[in-house]
Each structure stands twice: as C-alpha cells, then as structure tokens.
Amino acid sequence: MGNDDSGHMKTIDRWLSGEVVNNAVGIKVVGGPFDGRTKIVFVGEDGTPPAVIGTSGGPAGPTRHAYKTVRSTVVRAGWIYAYTGPEPATKS
Template sequence: MGEKNSDHLALIGRWLAGETVNNTVGIKVISGPFHGRTKIVELDQSGLPPAGFRCRPGRTPGPWSPAAKHIYLAVQAPDTPAGWIYEYAGTDTPPEG
C-alpha cells in the first residue's frame, strides 16, 4: 500500500512541476483569487489544454464577490515548464434583480 501511495504522490509531483505524464499536466494559475495554484488538466489530441475554466473562490479573502464566477483562460507561456498558464480574465457576475 505504501509503495502505491508513494508512486501516486510522485506522479502528482511530476504534474505539479509542469511535466506532461499520461497526457496530463499541471498548469500554473496567474492572478485572480486562485493565483499561485496549479490546475491539473488533461491535454487534447493536439496537446492543447482546455481553453479555460470558471470557478468561485468560496471564502477566499479578497475583493472577490462570492456570487461571481471567475474566468481563467489558457495562454501559451513558453517560459513555463508546461508551456501554458491559466490567466485571470475577470468575472462573470450574475445579473442583479
């Protein structure tokens, strides 16, 4: 059991370091409420990550509206290990009413 767990943690460590393993890689998140985190994603057949993602920060401190969905877009970044980053693109706030 210990070796299996160790292998799994090693695999996650490789993804977090920006290494593509089994068509999966960790991509750094830049700016917004998730700045500094890494999103682990599966690449498509062309080697491209999902174009973006939306999320809510929950109780993350900061000037973020808890009702807003925060939008991140994949951007090529040749100076990063994965070759991509997820860059903050703003919020998609629900209409008030």
C-alpha cells in the first residue's frame, strides 16, 4: 500500500502526534476498554473536538462506551477523551 514516506502516512503521523491537520486531530483515549488508543476526529470552527464520542466493541463485546472531551495540558492536542461509562442501550 505504498511506502511509509507517503504524504498520507505523514498526515496520519501528524494527527497521532496531536497536531491539527486539515481540521482533524488525534485525541488520546483514557480509561474504559479503549484506554491508550487514539481517536482521529474533526475539530469544529472553534478548534474544539466533538464533546462526546461513542465507541463499540472492544474487550467488553458489542456494548457501547461513551467518552467526553477533557482539557489536558499533558498532551499536544490539548484534549483527551475520558471514559464516562457505557451508554444506555436505548434513549428515552
């Protein structure tokens, strides 16, 4: 699929390092079954990532898991996604 020096791979590396490129950035996931992973998301016009994301799968199976954005001075992107626990199966 091409070599590691391709422009595509360089863009992904920049996202993963926490740099905003083409209005997208990699945000570290903290806690829950996806702890330690990075989620690449688009930032809004104000430069902030989506306030809440949902993931499914992982070691817990098909359960949906919710994460919210939290400001962080430890990571370059300035944000992390913190685990908030499973989302409800249905919304009322």
